[in-house]
Amino acid sequence: MKKRIIFFDANLSTLPAIRYAKSRGLHVVTCDNKAENPGHKEADESLLISTFDIDLIDAYIEKNPVDAVVYFASSAGSFAGCHLIEKYNLPGISCTVKDTLSYKNNFRKFLQNNGFTSFPKFTLFNGNVIPEEAKAFPYPVIVKPTDCGGNNGITKVCSEAELQPAVDYAHSVSKSGNIIIEEFIETDLQINGDCVIENGEVKISFLGKHLYAPNSDILPYSTIFGENVIPQNIRNDIEEEIKKLASAIGITSGVLNTEFRISKSGKINFIEVNSRHSGNFIYQLMNKAYGVSLEEIGVKLALGEPLNIDGCKPTGFFAYALIYSNEGGTFNGIEISDSLSPYTLKQLIFKKNGDPVNRFTKLTDRVGIMLLQFPTYEEMRKIIDNFQSYYKINLLK
Missing domain, CATH: 3.30.1490.20 (ATP-grasp fold, A domain)
Known part of the structure; x- marks a missing residue:
């Protein structure tokens, strides 16, 4: 009998993982309340149920048990996914662990009560x-x-x-x-990135440096990745902190998105940890840097299978950069410099003509995002440090 795997949700980011699961001969079920999401069309079954509707999801699973759960980069998907993992003792990160990490009050108290000093x-x-x-x-x-x-x-x-x-x-x-x-921790270095843990060891840690919007030191518009972006001694210390956290909270294998702020004295401070990939497509940059498939790794983690990624080393210089506006208005198109084309891996614009645009004060105010690869560190900094000069958002007032 085919093993059954359920995906929360069926958006574009999960599509490669769905296709990999199908290629493995798994019975694929997708679940979210957006019929237009492309994963539904490729699944063996699709459930048009909100990932927050636990009662309906439980009712389905009781009649149709699954062997594995994938929620990948979806915060909403992790709500249902971690619930099923805990309730049915499936491979992955439990709801209790997710809630400890993702709610800042729970996370700070956990660090405080478990001997950590690495927090503000x-x-x-x-x-x-x-x-x-x-x-x-x-x-x-x-x-x-x-x-x-x-x-x-x-x-x-x-x-x-x-x-x-x-x-x-x-x-x-x-x-x-x-x-x-x-x-508030004064710093020149806030670190953001995703890591893969297997059998208690940090097998991949794709860590980069946040860059901040002008006149803000709490609102990042980009993270840059590559050799020498983060000093090796700090990288080593962060990996030890992640390993220590995973052991203390009971994560044997899984994916974590992490943020650290390094004080000017060199102290490492946890800011946030989430039990999923980043929402800014960092995993796609990881795929390029490490020559792996995080989508495949996500399915293997859900099945409790070995990952076979020992010895993976990153190469290259990468960045995601948000496209944003310094003022509000109505979207009327965007002009992006052709000089970015040689570096562009992916470009997404989230607005269409007539949509409202807010001044950039939080992540959801972004107009778009670009994933980029560069031949050198110097070229990356030249582009990303001046990223707003490479596009123009046309607004109607």
Whole structure:
């Protein structure tokens, strides 16, 4: 009998993994509530059910058991995926572990309670009444909701007068009402990337440096990857921290998206960890750099199979770069310089004419994204440091 594998969800990013699963002779089920997603057409079965509708998904699985679960880079997909992994003891990362990592209050408490020192000083509270201990923090501080990603609800606060409006903003976008205030770590190096863990060992760590939008040091528009982007001693220390975290929380094998901020004294600080690939297509750059297929690896992890990726080493210089606007308006097309063509691996524009465009304050305000490969570090920095000069977004006011 064919093994059955379910994918949450069926969007473009999961299509190569679906095709690999089909090539293996697996019975493929796709699940999300978007009939237009292309994976549904290639699946053996497609369920038009929201990945948040756990009751309906459970009812289906009870009648149609599966052997494996893939949610790949989908935050929404991980909600159902990790639930099934935990409920049916399938290979992968459980819902309990996912919730510990992805909710900032749970994650900070876990680090604090398990002997880690690699995190900023913080205070947690529910509601928008600022506790007295938070007022004693030296400025600047970071205020953010504990249950949002993509820079949503985050503010860098430089004075007491700015603190209450920042807390009110974070509270307004939070579903739980849980807020965190933490020290702002001065740095020239914030690290972002994905890693693959197998049998407790970090087998692949594709780590890069965040670059920030002008006049912001909390809103990245790009991550650059390649030799010498991150000093080797810092890379080694980060891999040890990831390995230590995986062991402490009980992850034997899986994929993690990580963010670290390195203080000017060299201290490594966890900022975020998520139990899935990044939403900015970092895995596609990893495929090129390492000569692997993360889509294939995702299916093998879900089946509990060996990955056979020992000794993989990255080569080349890569970046993702967001296309964004400094002002709001109505989208009326975009002009992109032909000089980017030799470096372009992928280009996605998320807006069509007539769509609203917001000023860039969070990830979902992006107009598009480009994945790029460069022959040298110097050429990469020349392009990415001046990336906004290579495109023009036409707006109607």
